[in-house]
Amino acid sequence: MTGAPQHETSPEHPAPTDQIRRVRRFNRTVTERVGVLHDHYLGRSRPVGEARLLWEIGGRPQDVRRLRERLGLDSGYLSRLLRSLETDGLVVVEPKPRDRRVRTVRLTSAGRAERSVLDARSDELAGSLLQPLNSAQRARLVAAMAEVDRLLTAATVAVDVVDPDHPDARWCLESYFAELQEAFDTGFEPGRSLLPDAGELRPPKGLFLVARLYGDPVGCAGLKLPHGAAAEVKRMWVAPDARGLGLARRFLAELESEAARHGHDTLRLDTNKALASAIGLYRSAGFREVPAFNDEPYAHHWFEKRITLPAAAE
Amino acid sequence: MTGAPQHETSPEHPAPTDQIRRVRRFNRTVTERVGVLHDHYLGRSRPVGEARLLWEIGGRPQDVRRLRERLGLDSGYLSRLLRSLETDGLVVVEPKPRDRRVRTVRLTSAGRAERSVLDARSDELAGSLLQPLNSAQRARLVAAMAEVDRLLTAATVAVDVVDPDHPDARWCLESYFAELQEAFDTGFEPGRSLLPDAGELRPPKGLFLVARLYGDPVGCAGLKLPHGAAAEVKRMWVAPDARGLGLARRFLAELESEAARHGHDTLRLDTNKALASAIGLYRSAGFREVPAFNDEPYAHHWFEKRITLPAAAE
DNA sequence: GTCATTCTCTGACCTTAGTCAGAGAACCGA
DNA sequence: TCGGTTCTCTGACTAAGGTCAGAGAATGAC
Numbered sequence: 001m002t003g004a005p006q007h008e009t010s011p012e013h014p015a016p017t018d019q020i021r022r023v024r025r026f027n028r029t030v031t032e033r034v035g036v037l038h039d040h041y042l043g044r045s046r047p048v049g050e051a052r053l054l055w056e057i058g059g060r061p062q063d064v065r066r067l068r069e070r071l072g073l074d075s076g077y078l079s080r081l082l083r084s085l086e087t088d089g090l091v092v093v094e095p096k097p098r099d100r101r102v103r104t105v106r107l108t109s110a111g112r113a114e115r116s117v118l119d120a121r122s123d124e125l126a127g128s129l130l131q132p133l134n135s136a137q138r139a140r141l142v143a144a145m146a147e148v149d150r151l152l153t154a155a156t157v158a159v160d161v162v163d164p165d166h167p168d169a170r171w172c173l174e175s176y177f178a179e180l181q182e183a184f185d186t187g188f189e190p191g192r193s194l195l196p197d198a199g200e201l202r203p204p205k206g207l208f209l210v211a212r213l214y215g216d217p218v219g220c221a222g223l224k225l226p227h228g229a230a231a232e233v234k235r236m237w238v239a240p241d242a243r244g245l246g247l248a249r250r251f252l253a254e255l256e257s258e259a260a261r262h263g264h265d266t267l268r269l270d271t272n273k274a275l276a277s278a279i280g281l282y283r284s285a286g287f288r289e290v291p292a293f294n295d296e297p298y299a300h301h302w303f304e305k306r307i308t309l310p311a312a313a314e
Numbered sequence: 315m316t317g318a319p320q321h322e323t324s325p326e327h328p329a330p331t332d333q334i335r336r337v338r339r340f341n342r343t344v345t346e347r348v349g350v351l352h353d354h355y356l357g358r359s360r361p362v363g364e365a366r367l368l369w370e371i372g373g374r375p376q377d378v379r380r381l382r383e384r385l386g387l388d389s390g391y392l393s394r395l396l397r398s399l400e401t402d403g404l405v406v407v408e409p410k411p412r413d414r415r416v417r418t419v420r421l422t423s424a425g426r427a428e429r430s431v432l433d434a435r436s437d438e439l440a441g442s443l444l445q446p447l448n449s450a451q452r453a454r455l456v457a458a459m460a461e462v463d464r465l466l467t468a469a470t471v472a473v474d475v476v477d478p479d480h481p482d483a484r485w486c487l488e489s490y491f492a493e494l495q496e497a498f499d500t501g502f503e504p505g506r507s508l509l510p511d512a513g514e515l516r517p518p519k520g521l522f523l524v525a526r527l528y529g530d531p532v533g534c535a536g537l538k539l540p541h542g543a544a545a546e547v548k549r550m551w552v553a554p555d556a557r558g559l560g561l562a563r564r565f566l567a568e569l570e571s572e573a574a575r576h577g578h579d580t581l582r583l584d585t586n587k588a589l590a591s592a593i594g595l596y597r598s599a600g601f602r603e604v605p606a607f608n609d610e611p612y613a614h615h616w617f618e619k620r621i622t623l624p625a626a627a628e
Numbered sequence: 629g630t631c632a633t634t635c636t637c638t639g640a641c642c643t644t645a646g647t648c649a650g651a652g653a654a655c656c657g658a
Numbered sequence: 659t660c661g662g663t664t665c666t667c668t669g670a671c672t673a674a675g676g677t678c679a680g681a682g683a684a685t686g687a688c
Contacts, residue, residue: 019456023440026459027348033466034341047674064636077676079637101635101684126337132469134567137560141465142333145340147458152347155446246451253448361644379665391646393667415654415665634685655664
């Protein structure tokens with residue numbers, strides 16, 4: 001409260017700088033409270049690095065390389081950490097049968113025990129944040145935390161153009177088809193649908209986006225960019241885990257600006273009546289329902305939106 | 315989203331464990347995003363420790379001991395950090411004229427320049443958190459962050475029993491009187507009021523609480539515990555900076571349980587009509603207005619509450 | 629079968645962060 | 659003016675966290 005000097009701002013409604021000021025206040029408070037306590041609690045019995053690692057290995061065996069990526073560690077350093085956990089009898093590191101260059105790590109039962117100690121500490125930390133508050137305050141804090149968590153997670157999702165044959169893309173598409181199969185009362189056979197072949201979603205005839213969270217794919221969206229016709233959104237899907245992050249809206253915005261950048265002035269799409277929330281999304285994103293512009297057997301609704309190059313955003 | 319194993323819980327409304335689970339999710343997301351980025355941005359040119367220090371010194375000269383307390387550093391360590399900043403020409407350390415044991419630190423102009431670089435980095439970090447979000451999401455994130463910030467700050471406030479002659483207590487009382495002087499249309503002279511002398515707010519005749527945030531006093535509250543009469547709240551005050559943290563309510567709860575612990579079954583207080591929000595607080599905390607029980611010249615309202623030993627709280 | 633590549637590990641090295649035990653200067657109260 | 663206290667500093671030390679340059683095994687492409 002006494003605290004650091006502040007910018008001088010005074011707008012009525014939160015201007016960008018005002019937002020930034022508040023984010024900074026948040027960062028400060030949170031790193032002080034959560035950060036300090038976090039290290040304090042976690043590090044009581046072993047270095048934070050080891051604790052984090054133990055934690056990240058978790059239930060199932062993990063490839064060393066994956067851990068390295070996930071935690072962003074130097075391979076030498078990680079190796080040493082693993083050695084240390086190994087001599088403490090907490091993990092076992094062994095070559096992976098299919099590719100003996102790669103090694104996998106799994107927790108021993110001692111490791112699992114240690115991990116559950118860390119778990120308890122983490123609970124303790126969480127409790128210590130709530131403890132001084134009365135129950136109304138607790139409820140509000142938890143709700144606000146959930147909102148921050150959700151939105152920061154959303155901000156962490158990276159959307160990239162990838163080839164539709166990339167493993168992450170394929171994984172998304174398979175999940176998407178599986179979901180359609182469930183959702184449509186007619187079922188869904190990819191073969192019967194008017195699906196563009198991969199070539200149509202690859203430059204120069206189109207493009208394909210994959211969203212990833214901490215390296216794991218969590219959604220995809222394709223765009224057809226036919227010569228002399230409207231651009232078309234295809235195969236947009238968001239993993240159930242990643243819903244509520246505004247990702248679909250982000251895909252649409254991205255595709256829209258890509259389409260505009262390629263000289264298209266109309267974006268369209270078709271969809272199935274079973275996908276009610278998608279339909280709501282399209283409407284609220286500015287799409288208008290139009291007569292069928294193709295004879296996709298699985299489609300019940302067709303939408304269209306006039307697009308323009310966005311003004312210098314940000 | 316893929317993320318760590320979770321507890322198994324399923325209550326309708328957030329049970330304690332459910333709250334704790336959410337707090338943990340929050341901690342995880344936030345330390346990953348904010349923590350990592352924070353160190354990354356801040357530490358680009360110099361160690362985080364030095365950067366934090368540079369930051370904390372800020373505009374005005376600071377006593378070394380104050381910095382030490384504030385940042386919770388070992389005196390040897392702090393000394394070394396200062397030496398390092400000094401050889402870089404960023405700060406000047408000199409004995410304080412009034413007490414030459416104490417030394418004060420201030421930034422040189424180079425130090426101020428360096429600090430504004432850090433400032434810019436911090437803005438950059440804040441920006442990078444907002445950047446991937448659309449404007450509605452940004453607004454919601456910022457609002458939720460402000461809520462988290464406020465409540466975590468509230469949870470950081472420590473309330474302790476101190477002697478009413480302690481400098482922190484005196485500071486609070488002076489601020490309190492100064493504020494009454496402003497607020498009452500009659501002004502306020504402590505001498506004319508029925509103020510208990512300090513002895514009455516000191517065990518065994520009473521007690522005095524001071525709330526501190528990061529070591530700085532931010533509020534106080536006194537309690538009279540007269541033999542054979544109702545316990546009485548006196549001199550409750552919260553610093554303007556610290557309002558909205560639920561601190562007054564916390565004081566009341568604390569005093570109430572202290573009074574009950576000392577065998578009192580009634581808590582009472584008087585207040586001035588100018589203190590409208592305090593009056594609202596008393597009512598909502600379960601106090602009922604009663605006829606005057608004293609002839610305090612500055613009082614317009616008298617309140618009373620029946621109290622009992624709280625059931626095992628938490 | 630050869631060669632380039634991928635993956636993990638080891639050794640050598642470095643900075644940061646922090647602790648602890650005094651030393652020495654300045655101050656304060658009696 | 660003496661003795662205890664307060665405050666800062668120095669030296670000696672430690673652990674954590676991390677980087678870098680290979681070495682060596684396994685693999686895949688040709």
